[in-house]
Amino acid sequence: MARAIYPGSFDPVTRGHLDIIGRAARVMDEVIIGVLANSAKTPLFTVEERVEMLRECTAQWPNVQVETFDGLTVEFARKMKADVMVRGLRAVTDFEYEMQIAQTNHIVEPNIDTMFFTTSLQYAYLSSTIAKEVACYGSDVSSFVTPNVARRMEEKFREKHGGAAR
Ligand code: ADP
16 A cells, blocks of 8 residues: 655645646555645635645545644654655756755655656646735636635635725
8 A cells, every 4th residue: 555645735726736636646545635734834725724625626536635734744744654755846946945855854754755746737837826826816717726716716815805806
């Protein structure tokens, strides 16, 4: 049994994340998505909202589950009895940061390896930040996120802007 964790903020989950999740779910027996609760960044969505959106988006994969965690990712991996950590690589800009994390994690927990998936080309530019930026101005985000996430982003920005159109 090969079990992977896929950690991240997922604020919110994008089509780029889903591409990685779908590909990981094909090669691993189980994929556990770990939603980071204590990120240094101030999230747009609460951790509960981020988990709900991920569960809605990943319902088609029976071997994918969604959990939350805080603290060190390796601790979460140990707790979940994972063999592998999955990360996505978009462009060279991700590379140095991801290498640093993977090397550090390997020193802290040599039994857990990091597996990188290179993103599909159409999502190579995509991040949660970009999707939020576009949604904030009321533009169409359907190429970036699934319809349930787009709807929640719209609601969230409507609340934030106090109901006024931007
Ligand atoms: P973090 O806060 O850890 O960067 P994210 O939710 O932004 O969390 O990303 C989680 C993982 O998904 C990271 O490995 C990141 O590189 C990857 N990722 C993010 N966006 C994409 C994308 N468009 N295509 C492929 N991988 C992605």
